[in-house]
Amino acid sequence: MTTHAQHAKVGVIGLGAMGLGVAQTLRNRGYQVHVCDVRPGAAADFASAGGVACAHPAELAAQVDVVVSVVVNAAQTEAVLFGEHGAAAAMRAGSTFVMCSTVDPNWSIALEARLAQSGVLYVDGPISGGAAKAAAGQMTMMTSATPAAYAAAGAVLDAMAGKVYRLGDRAGAGSKVKIINQLLAGVHIAAAAEAMALGLREGVDAAAIYEVITHSAGNSWMFENRMAHVLAGDYTPLSAVDIFVKDLGLVLDTARASKFPLPLAATAHQMFMQASTAGYAKEDDSAVIKIFPGITLPQAANDGGQR
Structure with missing residues (x-):
């Protein structure tokens, strides 16, 4: 377990086939993992083996340094961030939002700029490999982000995935x-x-x-x-x-x-x-x-x- 893992607090939003594997991998690698999911009981089930269940994204975001969003699409990511009890308003300046969905690259580029207005760092980080590789920590991440975002969240990315490709110094290339x-x-x-x-x-x-x-x-x-x-x-x-x-x-x-x-x-x-x-x-x-x-x-x- 790294020193970073002992101290960093990570949140995972979305405990579907891939998100659950991501959360399990981070927990197994020494992170304190906060989780939330729209399905009643999903977060509690995960937390029963270690971790913290949160009622909604805002509650999660207020307690962590890095928020990892593993939802289906851009619309769900918008809801996670800016919907009722959204994460964006609760995230501290200097914290990082990692977006793992498959989205329009131009939407991802715009999201980076939108979050930057409140000092939140952003990783354009779609994932691939399926549920089994996510659970084994062997999935692939296609990422692009500013150097500051990589500095803040790079250790978390490396803990989540077997391969983390760093494809650019701003959002867009990952998507x-x-x-x-x-x-x-x-x-x-x-x-x-x-x-x-x-x-x-x-x-x-x-x-x-x-x-x-x-x-x-x-x-x-x-x-x-x-x-x-x-x-x-x-x-x-x-x-x-x-x-x-x-x-x-x-x-x-x-x-x-x-x-x-x-x-x-x-x-x-x-x-x-x-x-x-x-x-x-x-x-x-x-x-x-x-x-x-x-x-x-x-x-x-x-x-x-x-x-």
């Missing part, structure tokens, strides 16, 4: 790199689903497709990870279809501003929107495979089947 990552992630999931669907349509055994592709040049991390969900017939949302409706939408918005063409990202976005409107919005993002007609998907054990 831009996350946007590029999400372009690839969304396209890879959509392509993986298309490939598996074609194999099923042609009568190839799903397990055989998975075995061969994961040991061949066509493999991707997303194929290996997400098509395992399809094989299991398990669409429990680790990352939902609607996350990629949002994230690929941000990708396209970013490119549209400079009239930059993204044909594959646009097609993948349409696929996720089709899956969402077909009723799979809250299912795992691998459920994008359900948009393909005339295929029989693997069934979960003790399940009646998907089609």
Whole structure:
């Protein structure tokens, strides 16, 4: 445990799949972690094993040096900061707000300036890697911030993540790199689903497709990870279809501003929107495979089947 960890107080707002892992990692690495979540009981459950449960963001922000926000999008981040019992008004000058969501880079740039008016430092710090890596302290952070923000919160960032990329000296670059990552992630999931669907349509055994592709040049991390969900017939949302409706939408918005063409990202976005409107919005993002007609998907054990 570092001397810094013994003294720093950190707050985590949002105890979802990634946020809970972040909070657990910080606790395991010696930080006193304050937490809050909109779901009743989530903060208390975390604090029962060590930590401090707070009723709302303002209560949390008043007690900590670094606030880490792990919510879904910009709108939720706005609510965390500036909504009823928001964190911004309670944060002391010199404290740091770490924004971990996938957002429009221009929104992140504006937020840095807005917080600076009250002396609050800001880290543009989207995260990647999934719940398991967050819980193991092995996720990736794509960050950009002023030198003062890094000085204040750098040790916390290093404790949260296995890899912390420092991509610029002000907000924006972190979110831009996350946007590029999400372009690839969304396209890879959509392509993986298309490939598996074609194999099923042609009568190839799903397990055989998975075995061969994961040991061949066509493999991707997303194929290996997400098509395992399809094989299991398990669409429990680790990352939902609607996350990629949002994230690929941000990708396209970013490119549209400079009239930059993204044909594959646009097609993948349409696929996720089709899956969402077909009723799979809250299912795992691998459920994008359900948009393909005339295929029989693997069934979960003790399940009646998907089609």
